Amino acid sequence: MSRSPKETEEVGMKLARELPKGSVLILEGEMGSGKTVFVRGVVSGMGGDPSEVVSPTYLGAIPYETPLGCVLHADLYRRQGFPEEKVKWLEAFLEEEPTLLVVEWGKAPPFPCWEVHFTDKGGMERGIKIIRHE
Numbered sequence: 001m002s003r004s005p006k007e008t009e010e011v012g013m014k015l016a017r018e019l020p021k022g023s024v025l026i027l028e029g030e031m032g033s034g035k036t037v038f039v040r041g042v043v044s045g046m047g048g049d050p051s052e053v054v055s056p057t058y059l060g061a062i063p064y065e066t067p068l069g070c071v072l073h074a075d076l077y078r079r080q081g082f083p084e085e086k087v088k089w090l091e092a093f094l095e096e097e098p099t100l101l102v103v104e105w106g107k108a109p110p111f112p113c114w115e116v117h118f119t120d121k122g123g124m125e126r127g128i129k130i131i132r133h134e
């Protein structure tokens with residue numbers, strides 16, 4: 001449970017430090033549940049500039065360069081296509097060999113990844129559940 005945007009950022013920072021290079025992070029949660037706030041934490045956990053982080057909705061995928069490598073932030077929710085096509089997009093993003101691929105999408109792809117679910121509990125409370133898929 002997070003009780004402030006700062007706490008959500010800290011969860012992102014901590015996870016970013018634990019993840020091996022090449023990890024895929026899938027973020028799921030309704031509008032305003034804290035996904036973008038969390039990605040700011042991920043980028044600052046890697047020594048990058050969190051103020052660069054915006055919603056990738058209309059841009060496809062945004063690369064953030066950090067001292068520890070590139071965080072590629074993509075949004076597959078609002079893209080047209082079947083899940084199979086979206087998995088192809090995801091694989092194409094991986095071909096760019098980001099240090100970390102962060103994808104906003106409600107589905108875990110059929111390969112190893114970390115899934116992070118955000119739930120708006122009202123006020124400043126957000127549930128954050130992290131699931132590792134081997």
Ligand SMILES: Nc1ncnc2c1ncn2[C@@H]1O[C@H](COP(=O)(O)OP(=O)(O)OP(=O)(O)O)[C@@H](O)[C@H]1O
Nearest residue numbers: 002003004005008031032033034035036037124126
């Ligand atoms: N505990 C919390 N964790 C994260 N954000 C919080 C928290 N409490 C309040 N907020 C507020 O909730 C909002 C979360 O917005 P954010 O842009 O991160 O959501 P999002 O999941 O990315 O939404 P969208 O799907 O529209 O992009 C911010 O305005 C933030 O200040």
Ligand SMILES: [Mg+2]
Nearest residue numbers: 035036054055
């Ligand atoms: Mg967002």
